[in-house]
Amino acid sequence: MLPRQEPTILYTQAVPELPEVETIANGVDRRLRGDTIVSAWFSTYKEPFRTPPAEMAESLAGLRIARVYRVGKHIVVDLERARSGHRPSSPNREATPPDAQSQLLVHLGMTGRLLVSAARLPLPPHTHAVLHLASGRELRFVDPRRFGRLALHSVDAGLFTGPGREPLTISTDDFVALFRGRKLSIKAALLNQSLLHGVGNIYADESLFRAKIRPTRRAGRLPRPRLLRLRQALQTVLKSAIRAGGSSVSDYVDADGQAGFFQIQHRVYAREGQPCLVCGTPIRRIVLAGRGTHFCPQCQT
DNA sequence: AGAAGGACCTGCACGC
DNA sequence: TGCGTGCAGGTCCTTC
Numbered sequence: 535m536l537p538r539q540e541p542t543i544l545y546t547q548a549v550p551e552l553p554e555v556e557t558i559a560n561g562v563d564r565r566l567r568g569d570t571i572v573s574a575w576f577s578t579y580k581e582p583f584r585t586p587p588a589e590m591a592e593s594l595a596g597l598r599i600a601r602v603y604r605v606g607k608h609i610v611v612d613l614e615r616a617r618s619g620h621r622p623s624s625p626n627r628e629a630t631p632p633d634a635q636s637q638l639l640v641h642l643g644m645t646g647r648l649l650v651s652a653a654r655l656p657l658p659p660h661t662h663a664v665l666h667l668a669s670g671r672e673l674r675f676v677d678p679r680r681f682g683r684l685a686l687h688s689v690d691a692g693l694f695t696g697p698g699r700e701p702l703t704i705s706t707d708d709f710v711a712l713f714r715g716r717k718l719s720i721k722a723a724l725l726n727q728s729l730l731h732g733v734g735n736i737y738a739d740e741s742l743f744r745a746k747i748r749p750t751r752r753a754g755r756l757p758r759p760r761l762l763r764l765r766q767a768l769q770t771v772l773k774s775a776i777r778a779g780g781s782s783v784s785d786y787v788d789a790d791g792q793a794g795f796f797q798i799q800h801r802v803y804a805r806e807g808q809p810c811l812v813c814g815t816p817i818r819r820i821v822l823a824g825r826g827t828h829f830c831p832q833c834q835t
Numbered sequence: 836a837g838a839a840g841g842a843c844c845t846g847c848a849c850g851c
Numbered sequence: 852t853g854c855g856t857g858c859a860g861g862t863c864c865t866t867c
Contacts, residue, residue: 549860607861644860645845660845679844681861718838727862735860824840825860 550642552701552732553775556604558648562611562673563602565650570598570616570668576684577662585686593636593686594665606696606731609648610687611638636686637694643681649674698731701768709765713753720756720764721749722823733768736803737775739828741768743802748834749827750820802828 550558574594576587585593597613604610613636640648649658651672657664663675663684675684687694699708712729713720723729724738733741742749744767747760756764801811806819806828815832 551861641861643844643862678846679860681844683862716837722838725861826858 551734557779559604575664609640639685641683645679646677646682716753720753723753
């Protein structure tokens with residue numbers, strides 16, 4: 535067991551996509567479930583906050599963290615009104631507590647990090663939010679590039695469900711229907727969070743490679759069997775990345791963030807010019823949908 | 836309405 | 852050594 539006073543950095547080297555966000559959410563859940571927010575502090579930099587900081591700070595104080603989980607690329611913190619009589623948390627309860635009254639949504643953007651830290655430790659640069667907890671710890675949101683976002687979601691209108699469909703659980707028919715009639719490239723479609731949420735640039739490239747589909751193909755013109763292959767490839771790569779990250783991030787404790795997320799072996803991403811692992815043809819890189827896009831010109835048609 | 840492209844933002848790699 | 856430049860990408864916004 536690691537010293538309690540050391541900061542835990544729930545951290546990833548890569549831009550957080552679905553597997554990284556899932557791992558981080560699980561890590562926060564394991565540590566903070568049942569803890570209570572005493573007060574909250576937000577930096578004066580307003581942009582990251584979809585909800586005004588003053589309103590957020592007032593709403594958060596006194597709420598207990600009931601559960602932390604992932605929806606798309608969002609980390610969702612279920613919050614309930616803390617009661618005076620302490621109720622022991624039941625470890626097996628998976629369903630959202632019926633008395634969850636609001637949800638804190640955290641989007642890490644590209645460089646956002648969550649730290650579970652002892653309060654006495656100095657705030658790192660680019661800290662934009664701190665939740666002071668009854669246990670004496672703090673949950674800190676650090677984001678140098680400021681693409682991350684925080685918001686409060688009221689459950690009056692229902693639990694947060696994200697902008698699109700969940701790639702790991704979507705049915706075959708629904709998956710195929712997502713792309714019907716779409717004129718944009720399959721790569722751009724995969725990145726569109728209002729269709730599937732959670733897929734970013736890296737896993738889009740990797741899943742298209744495994745499905746042997748060229749990223750430039752029009753989404754609406756891919757026949758059903760190829761789309762089913764893509765769904766299978768996407769789920770396989772996401773699940774293996776979750777497995778790879780699950781063990782390392784959760785127990786990772788270090789102040790300088792040197793180790794961190796165990797990265798799965800990329801087959802095409804950031805491998806421009808290197809030989810395809812299947813056929814040896816040099817991997818090509820183009821810009822598509824404004825993003826660096828990597829593929830094998832031989833294997834992917 | 837759907838698609839495309841730019842803006843946002845900072846750290847880092849690179850070239851001179 | 853040090854400075855300037857370009858690049859990376861998730862999401863929002865504007866334009867077409």
